[in-house]
Amino acid sequence: MSNSPAISIRDLAKSFGKGIHAIRVLDGVSLDIGRREFFTLLGPSGCGKTTLLRLIAGFEAADRGSIAIEGQDVTAAPPFHRPVNTVFQSYALFPHLTVGQNVAFALDEQGMARDAIRKRVGEVLEMVRMSAFAARRPAELSGGQQQRVALARALAPRPRVLLLDEPLSALDLKLRKEMQIELKLLQEEAGITFLFVTHDQEEALMLSDRVAVMQSGRILQMGPPRAIYEAPTHRFVADFIGDINLMDAEALAGGGIRLDGGAVLPLAHGKAGRVTVAIRPERARLVPAGKGAIDATIIHSAYLGSAMLHKLSLPNGGTFLLRQSEAPDLPGGNGATVGLALPPEALQVLDQ
Incomplete structure (x- = not known):
């Protein structure tokens, strides 16, 4: 079906072990991934993201649910009957083969004609900028070069979907940053769907068209990177993605939200009860004492080149991290009392 998603997953569940010792790793996951989309599964170790990728690849069998690739049900299909390929954390290159032979291996196994193999190997090595290294063996390459060869080998058979399990x-750190940019450009050039698994929040935000944040075998939130960062819907998502301040509060029956410590913020919430107010460090501002929502005390300030980072002590004993690109004209130094302005549009209210 030409209009079907690249990957369609419905109610997928997976446990390891049996009986009372069974561990539920995936718990009813459903999602659609569009064609030519760079989609990332993001979460801490043990959240189920790699298991989900392995189920799509066919390396594991689901306990329940279905997997379709471009409209074709592959739930019960073996890995070699699925139009996907996988790039693993370990590059798994054959040490006794040259770069060109490593890339050609899968094509040769498929019985492709030698002239066609030679042409395709040249195309993908050019795509990953490794044409000049075709005669070298993996031991003669840097880590970044080996990663490019692994990508070329995975792309050579023209998979519909490329699965990447924390490949960087x-x-x-420096090489990883360089490869992040190259990986996004490569996905756009190859014109296929990338399903990327990582625990690195910055990497996910930088590369992805959409991100699914996972915890304990479930998808908590899914959407474009900006929405995940600026409008988290769960406390876990807010805390996991980048730096954020989380303040315990009470949603009042008559309207408004009272922070623990006394300040009342003019925010609306659907129901009264305990909530969490979240704000990113760069969205709050320092103002003169008595002019903000809260008065706070500077614990420590650090110059970061492009910004000042302030750690503040709040009246309720909590701390607050604030990042400001311009230094305000306020009393400075550790121990100084300042006002903390919290723009309503920058605040997120999350149920606890």
């Missing part, structure tokens, strides 16, 4: 985690 073994790289050092």
Whole structure:
């Protein structure tokens, strides 16, 4: 079906072990991933993201639910009958083969003609900028170069979907940053769906068209990176994605929200009860004492080049992190009392 999603998952569940010792790893996951989309599964270790990827690849069998790729039900299909390929954390290159032979391996197994293999190997090595290294062996390559070869090998058979299980985690920080940009450009050039698994929040926000944040085998929130960052719908999502301030509060029956410590904010909420108020460090502002929603005390300030980072002590004993690109004309230094302005449009109210 030409209009079907690249991947369609319905009510997928998976446990390891049996009886009272069974551990539920996926608990009724459903999602659609569009064609040519860069989609990321994001979450901490043990949340189920890699298990979900392995179920799509066919390396594990689901206890319940269905998996369709471009409209074709592949729930019971073996891995070699699914139009996907996988790039793992370990590059798994054959050490005795050259770069060109590694990339050609799957094509040769498929029985493709030698001239066609040679042409396709040249195309994908050019795509990952490794044409000049075709005669080298993996031991003669850097980590980043090996990663490019692994990507080329996975792309060579023209999969409909490329599954990537934390493929950049073994790289050092600088190289990882470089490869993040290259990976996004490669996905756009290849023109296929990428399903990416990572625990790195910044990586997910940078690369993805959409992100699904997972916890305990469930998808808590799914959407574009900006929506995930700026409008989290769960306390876990807010806390997991980037730096954020979480303040315990009470939603009042008559309207407004009272922070623990006394300040009342003009925010609406559907029902009275305990809530969490969330705000990113860069969205709050320092103002003169008595001019903001709360008076706070500066614990420590640090110059970061492009911004000042302030750690503040709140009246209720909590702390608050504030990042400001411009230094306000206020009394400075540790121990100084300042006002903390909390723009209503920058606040998120989350149920506890």
